Amino acid sequence: MTKNEAQEVLSFHSCRNTNVNDPRWEYGFVGRLRPSSGELNEDNFIQIMESIRILKHDLSADTIDKNLVYDIISIIRLTRTWCVSPGGLNNNVTDHDQDKLLTWVGIIEKTLFYLLDGADEEIAFQDYECYLQDSSEQLLKAEMLRVI
Numbered sequence: 001m002t003k004n005e006a007q008e009v010l011s012f013h014s015c016r017n018t019n020v021n022d023p024r025w026e027y028g029f030v031g032r033l034r035p036s037s038g039e040l041n042e043d044n045f046i047q048i049m050e051s052i053r054i055l056k057h058d059l060s061a062d063t064i065d066k067n068l069v070y071d072i073i074s075i076i077r078l079t080r081t082w083c084v085s086p087g088g089l090n091n092n093v094t095d096h097d098q099d100k101l102l103t104w105v106g107i108i109e110k111t112l113f114y115l116l117d118g119a120d121e122e123i124a125f126q127d128y129e130c131y132l133q134d135s136s137e138q139l140l141k142a143e144m145l146r147v148i
Helices: 003-013 023-027 042-054 056-060 066-084 095-116 126-147
Strands: none
Touching: 003 023, 003 042, 003 066, 042 056, 042 066, 042 095, 042 126, 056 066, 056 095, 066 095, 095 126
């Protein structure tokens, strides 16, 4: 993925891209949070994080593209406002999904914080790497239980 593609991915996941007819707008991270829009999609979270990884130098630079930061902040803010706050837009989100969403946006937020602070990649993406490792271990355990 190129930098331009990574920025485009973030613009669709934040629903800030003006091409609302593209399916990535509706099925992206924030698009999925609208009432009756379907299940959460972990792949959306991973796409966001991998896009941030590609753009890590842009987010650590002295001069930063406002739209890039706005896309990421929109993902964090709209998730918390719509799905986690009492009386939010989407009251259909289960407690389990709220926990998952809070985990995801917490990782996104912490990564952004460390990149803006100029931290190295290992520190900035530590929580994300732990998440991926935990997810892989859980998948392996589930597969082993199916075999038994």
